[in-house]
Amino acid sequence: MKKTIVTFVAACVIMLFTGGVIAGAVDSLRLGQDLQEDSKKPTKKKQLVVEGGIERSYKIQPPVIPHSIDKDKINLKANTCMNCHSEKTYKQKKAPKAGDTHYLDRDGKTTKTVASRRYFCNQCHAPQVNAEPLVENTFKGAK
């Protein structure tokens, strides 16, 4: 009985220490900043312009946007992305045309202009900034 108690206490003590060590090793995304402190101001980042576009990371990824879109507007009346990426203008503007799937409505019928369910480009297509990833990422997509 005595032996059990000693073992139990010893185990508790060991867990206390190792647990503390493990807890200390955890590094949050706050980077050791105290909870009470004001968060650090993020550095200013510009939207990237990459000539020739950015390659997909995996097969069916919606291509990311290799230019800034801060002057573009998508609303009920207008979608300025389509000034270049539409079926009528892409050749002249040397821009990639919105994919064929973007011209199908939910019944599978081909539409003349971009289908309403694909109208909001930046729901899937995102502009990029030169930000470091918050955590290291070794993801490799199937090409």
Add this chain to the structure above:
Amino acid sequence: MTRGEKKGTFGVLVIGIVLGIVLWGGFNWTLALTNTEQFCISCHEMEATPYAELEETVHFSNRTGVRATCPDCHVPRPWIHKIIRKIQASNELYHHFITGEVDTPEKFEAKRMKLAQNVWKAMKNTDSRECRNCHNYDSMDFDKQESRSADMHDEAIEKNWTCIDCHKGIAHSLPEGFDPAWNTPGEAEDEG
């Protein structure tokens, strides 16, 4: 010439000069006063829609802190064209005070296509004169532009396109039903 006649001529001259200064000065003063953004947006039609939209764009706030106000783009600088535009503006006053044609955002929206087309047509006719008060091919460094922009500007010079041919809807929202091909001079492919 008698003494009295001399005095009379002198008097007329003085009155003429004073009157001239007051009238011409007053005219120019009024012209300058009605050529300010403050004056334009004193009508709610202008403040509620076109001005509110301008506030979101690069012509309102940008890296270098240069701002284009309403008259910079919408009132010609050459005197004769300015006067013509001012006379045309009486039509706008008529609609503001008498018909109230666009006195709600809904009415404005309904007429937006027509209004936009008027401005596009005017700018096309003047070879985008008001744009060129600030923007000039000669002062553009094509190396600092995105390659796509530089290529298009090269083509534009070559083919005599004008700014508004491609740059519609940069300061105010595009009207509903805008066809992207309208911002693409030359042969737009129609596959739809």
